[in-house]
Amino acid sequence: MNRRHILLPAAAAGLGALLLTGCEPNNPSDASGSDRIAVTSSEKECQVAATEAPAGTIRFTVENTGSQVTEFYLLGEDGLRIIGEVENIGPGLSRDLTVTAPEGKYFTACKPGMVGDGIRGDFTVTKAEGGGAExxxxxxxxxxxxxxxxxxxxxxxxxxxxxxxxxxxxxxxxxxxxxxxxxxxxxxxxxxxxxxxxxxxxxxxxxxxxxxxxxxxxxxxxxxxxxxxxxxxxxxxxxxxxxxxxxxxxxxxxxxxxxxxxxxxxxxxxxxxxxxxxxxxxxxxxxxxxxxxxxxxxxxxxxxxxxxxxxxxxxxxxxxxxxxxxxxxxxxxxxxxxxxxxxxxxxxxxxxxxxxxxxxxxxxxxxxxxxxxxxxxxxxxxxxxxxxxxxxxxxxxxxxxxxx
Structure with a gap:
């Protein structure tokens, strides 16, 4: 289950490196590319560079500029169903989320501290336009x-x-x-x-x-x-x-x-x-x-x-x-x-x-x-x-x- 994480002493030393290495470093060229949506998460804000994207493959690059570990979600229209998520994004780190989503209404959510409902925003997946790799x-x-x-x-x-x-x-x-x-x-x-x-x-x-x-x-x-x-x-x-x-x-x-x-x-x-x-x-x-x-x-x-x-x-x-x-x-x-x-x-x-x-x-x-x-x-x-x-x-x- 998604939860706030308090490391027990017996595991803290080994896990610290795990969490840091497991997070993918930010690549500015990727984040600014036309096929990626930049997300900036802090204690009080969840800034998503775009509020809509065409149906199909959607890529988010999530950067944590806050002081708490955070996570990012794409949620269904009911606000409950999780379409995709990335967890354990430490301060100063970045991770990518790639999902496939059909046309419809969604929510984005950042969860600083990995607790609560998170900081949410509306997100729309529009009808896919022609083109793209087959x-x-x-x-x-x-x-x-x-x-x-x-x-x-x-x-x-x-x-x-x-x-x-x-x-x-x-x-x-x-x-x-x-x-x-x-x-x-x-x-x-x-x-x-x-x-x-x-x-x-x-x-x-x-x-x-x-x-x-x-x-x-x-x-x-x-x-x-x-x-x-x-x-x-x-x-x-x-x-x-x-x-x-x-x-x-x-x-x-x-x-x-x-x-x-x-x-x-x-x-x-x-x-x-x-x-x-x-x-x-x-x-x-x-x-x-x-x-x-x-x-x-x-x-x-x-x-x-x-x-x-x-x-x-x-x-x-x-x-x-x-x-x-x-x-x-x-x-x-x-x-x-x-x-x-x-x-x-x-x-x-x-x-x-x-x-x-x-x-x-x-x-x-x-x-x-x-x-x-x-x-x-x-x-x-x-x-x-x-x-x-x-x-x-x-x-x-x-x-x-x-x-x-």
Whole structure:
């Protein structure tokens, strides 16, 4: 889930380089080119150089002139659906967003500090004019096959998520906490594998995946992490809890949820998951959504999983880490036949770096799952962080290769 990021000490050293290197440096000639729309983000402004563009491929170059990490979105007409996003743009840095968008009304949004609704502006995608490069029939076939395969993958993952969530909720409501704890990380992997798709529904994502530290004032806390805290309740005075942590803000002893509260929160989890399931039955995707989604999954790893922030109470972050990598790899492999034609060297580099990252993850397997995050040493966290960084950079190049 998109969130404000507070680096835990164990990961801060390794991740700092990751975030800086993962952001693409600003290229003035690109930003000023006729095919790119310059965006300047600061604490109080989100200046977009154009408020409209013709349908098809749209490229934004986003520069952060503020003092806070920011992110940029292109949102659908409802202001909820995410068409595309770039996250973790540090002060003084710049990143590109390339999307394919049909004619219609949209919103742009910068989120300084990566919280709240952001600074929004109207954006219009007009009817495409003639001209432009044509995609060969062979390349179009490869695109169609890639997106069809990914649609099937999303459908399968949401089906497994729905079934697993129903089983998890049943155990949790019955008070069978040991069984619920065993299911928690495994079931959530289906969510994490398709997280960019789930996040594209701006109303569902915070209801299902908000962490306590992400809550806005007055926001009701529901979803997986609310139940996580109840299954792994903080112990007063224990290391890793307290108001100054990234995971929560307890000022006293934790009060377990009552049977009635458990039923209410579990039923809502199932209902919201069913809504996600229904919305993804007939989703269509474009090639840039696959490549951008893969990059977003690596960003999720960098800013939540490898820092230990995501699963603050259960410390099952490596399950999420693996699932994000799974999702990114599937999207890449769906596009690989097309990428092989257009940039064989980049395709081979990605294969090697996915394999290297997976080898590192495999070293931390334990039984049917993984070690807890708290069992990793600082050196092991940095090693994982470096491998994510090495994969993230070439992965960010895929969209430009496959979109035309």
């Amino acid at each position: 995609v060969s029939a062979d390349d179009q076939k490869l695109k169609d096959e890639a997106t069809a395969q990914y649609s099937a993958y999303v459908k399968d993952q949401t089906e497994q998520l729905m079934t697993g969530t129903e089983d998890f909720a049943k155990k949790y409501k019955a008070g069978d906490d040991d069984a619920a704890r065993k299911l928690y990380a495994a079931v959530r992997m289906h969510w994490e594998r398709i997280e960019p798709v789930a996040e594209s529904f701006g109303d569902l994502d915070p209801q299902l995946d908000a962490r306590e530290a992400d809550l806005e004032e007055g926001q009701e806390w529901t979803g997986w992490h609310r139940i996580e805290k109840d299954l792994w309740p903080p112990q007063k005075g224990a290391e890793g809890t307290g108001a100054d942590t990234a995971g929560g803000s307890d000022s006293g002893e934790y009060q377990p949820m009552s049977d009635e509260e458990r039923t209410q929160i579990a039923d809502k989890l199932v209902a919201d998951t069913k809504t996600l399931y229904d919305r993804t039955r007939n989703m269509d995707f474009t090639a840039d959504q696959l490549s951008n989604g893969a990059k977003e999954l690596l960003d999720e790893v960098a800013t939540g999983k490898v820092t230990g922030e995501e699963e603050f109470w259960s410390h099952t972050d490596l399950w999420d880490f693996q699932a994000n990598v799974d999702g990114a790899r599937i999207a890449y492999e769906n596009l690989k036949p097309l990428l092989d034609k257009r940039d064989q060297d980049l395709s081979e580099k990605l294969t090697v770096r996915f394999d290297k990252l997976q080898t590192l993850l495999d070293q931390h397997k334990k039984g049917e799952g993984f070690k807890l995050y708290t069992e990793l040493s600082k050196d092991e966290v940095k090693e994982l962080s470096d491998a994510v960084n090495a994969l993230s950079e070439p992965l960010s190049q895929v969209t430009e290769k496959v979109i035309e």
